[in-house]
Amino acid sequence: MKTAYINAAFFTMDQKNQIFNNGLMIIENEMIIYIGSFQNQLVEEAENIVDLKGKWVMPGLVNTHSHIVMTLLRGIGDDMLLKPWLETRIWPLEAQFTTEIAQVSTELGMLEMLKSGTTSFSDMFNPKGIDADAVMEKIGETGIRGAFSYTIFSLGTEKEQQAHLLEAERFAKKYKTSANGRLTTMVAPHSPYACTTEALLESVRIAKENELMIHIHVSETDYEIADIQQRYGHRPVEYLRRLGIFDSPTVMAHGVVLNEEEREILKAYDVRVAHNPISNLKLGSGVADIVRLLDHGIKVGIATDGVASNNNFDMFEEMRTAALLQKGMYKDATKLPAKTTLSLATRVGAEAIGMNSTGSLEQGKQADFITIYPYDKEHLQPLSEAASHLLYAANGRDVCDVYINGQLIVKDRSCLTIDEEKVIYETNRLQAKLKR
Numbered sequence: 001m002k003t004a005y006i007n008a009a010f011f012t013m014d015q016k017n018q019i020f021n022n023g024l025m026i027i028e029n030e031m032i033i034y035i036g037s038f039q040n041q042l043v044e045e046a047e048n049i050v051d052l053k054g055k056w057v058m059p060g061l062v063n064t065h066s067h068i069v070m071t072l073l074r075g076i077g078d079d080m081l082l083k084p085w086l087e088t089r090i091w092p093l094e095a096q097f098t099t100e101i102a103q104v105s106t107e108l109g110m111l112e113m114l115k116s117g118t119t120s121f122s123d124m125f126n127p128k129g130i131d132a133d134a135v136m137e138k139i140g141e142t143g144i145r146g147a148f149s150y151t152i153f154s155l156g157t158e159k160e161q162q163a164h165l166l167e168a169e170r171f172a173k174k175y176k177t178s179a180n181g182r183l184t185t186m187v188a189p190h191s192p193y194a195c196t197t198e199a200l201l202e203s204v205r206i207a208k209e210n211e212l213m214i215h216i217h218v219s220e221t222d223y224e225i226a227d228i229q230q231r232y233g234h235r236p237v238e239y240l241r242r243l244g245i246f247d248s249p250t251v252m253a254h255g256v257v258l259n260e261e262e263r264e265i266l267k268a269y270d271v272r273v274a275h276n277p278i279s280n281l282k283l284g285s286g287v288a289d290i291v292r293l294l295d296h297g298i299k300v301g302i303a304t305d306g307v308a309s310n311n312n313f314d315m316f317e318e319m320r321t322a323a324l325l326q327k328g329m330y331k332d333a334t335k336l337p338a339k340t341t342l343s344l345a346t347r348v349g350a351e352a353i354g355m356n357s358t359g360s361l362e363q364g365k366q367a368d369f370i371t372i373y374p375y376d377k378e379h380l381q382p383l384s385e386a387a388s389h390l391l392y393a394a395n396g397r398d399v400c401d402v403y404i405n406g407q408l409i410v411k412d413r414s415c416l417t418i419d420e421e422k423v424i425y426e427t428n429r430l431q432a433k434l435k436r
């Protein structure tokens with residue numbers, strides 16, 4: 001069935017960055033089959049017409065690195081550096097997670113992501129003590145597109161670590177293509193510091209044998225660089241390169257502390273970077289040099305990280321912060337201009353996590369898009385500067401509708417796939433049970 005979307009301004013975020021004011025988009029079988037100027041004949045041929053009534057339409061946002069299962073930990077452990085934050089606050093709390101907590105935490109995160117315009121995300125979750133299948137079931141029900149990683153940590157006895165790796169591989173295989181192709185998996189050794197060399201080598205094997213991407217935290221802090229250098233005689237990038245991690249397509253979260261030689265390696269191996277500007281600021285890790293990464297031709301996506309270090313999943317805030325930081329750091333307002341930054345949060349981010357079929361409004365792409373109704377919003381006036389407002393003035397609460405695969409998931413700010421009231425009630429009931 002063909003559906004025509006009319007009466008809107010379409011921001012394609014494709015290579016040409018086109019804007020079709022009062023344009024037309026036609027969707028058939030979950031795909032965009034036409035995007036462009038209004039054509040009466042095409043509208044007449046469509047079985048369905050959706051009047052978008054002056055809205056702005058753009059591709060759904062792509063969050064390239066998150067920890068959805070941590071959402072219940074928002075606001076806990078503020079104002080700490082990464083190492084003590086993980087070791088004294090986050091990991092002891094995650095150790096108390098049950099499957100019920102993980103499911104509610106996931107639903108809360110999904111609700112927030114969807115309502116703020118994220119249609120695709122790449123997530124690493126801590127599976128300790130929880131039924132990962134039950135979490136996947138919840139995610140599948142929401143309608144979102146995602147790549148999930150069952151995180152590999154080197155904790156416990158040799159036998160426990162073997163069992164953990166087996167389970168990570170089972171999970172990666174089982175969900176490689178699931179929920180009608182919307183959900184997929186990656187292999188995720190947590191980081192060079194939380195995994196043994198053996199676990200990293202096993203990750204390389206699992207990724208290769210199953211043709212999966214790798215998702216890993218790398219070069220997040222000065223401490224990590226010194227620690228890995230001392231333990232293995234190399235900085236993290238060279239250490240991982242030698243182990244073969246980058247022989248599979250890899251998404252590296254952070255990349256805050258990198259030198260020129262390392263950027264050359266990332267480019268040579270087509271390693272992609274998930275840039276988490278707010279988390280990096282909040283944990284006192286620093287500011288990644290995105291300008292240099294882009295100058296090297298490295299694919300960079302925008303990401304929030306988990307909400308315990310952000311403290312929200314608002315990708316509008318995230319991309320604005322990304323742009324402002326580079327301008328400030330370089331004392332050069334031309335760095336990371338609006339269009340470039342918007343493309344990192346959409347098309348380029350999608351490519352970075354291997355989702356080439358989404359991220360822009362183009363013929364042949366999946367129909368993942370969001371709408372914003374600007375007329376009653378003072379901070380989105382004057383209307384003529386819409387392209388600027390999307391980066392510099394809008395926020396996640398401006399998102400009106402969200403479509404994934406052409407399916408309406410959020411309608412007029414109500415999520416159709418999640419019981420919002422119940423999730424908020426359960427969040428507070430379960431969070432109160434955690435020993436802090």
Ligand SMILES: CSC[C@H]1O[C@@H](n2cnc3c(O)ncnc32)[C@H](O)[C@@H]1O
Nearest residue numbers: 067070090124125126151217305306
């Ligand atoms: C085991 S899944 C992911 C796991 O990583 C931890 N985490 C969250 N944010 C960060 C970060 O910025 N760097 C390193 N590790 C992080 C947290 O325990 C998550 O559950």
Ligand SMILES: [Zn+2]
Nearest residue numbers: 217253305306
């Ligand atoms: Zn992270």
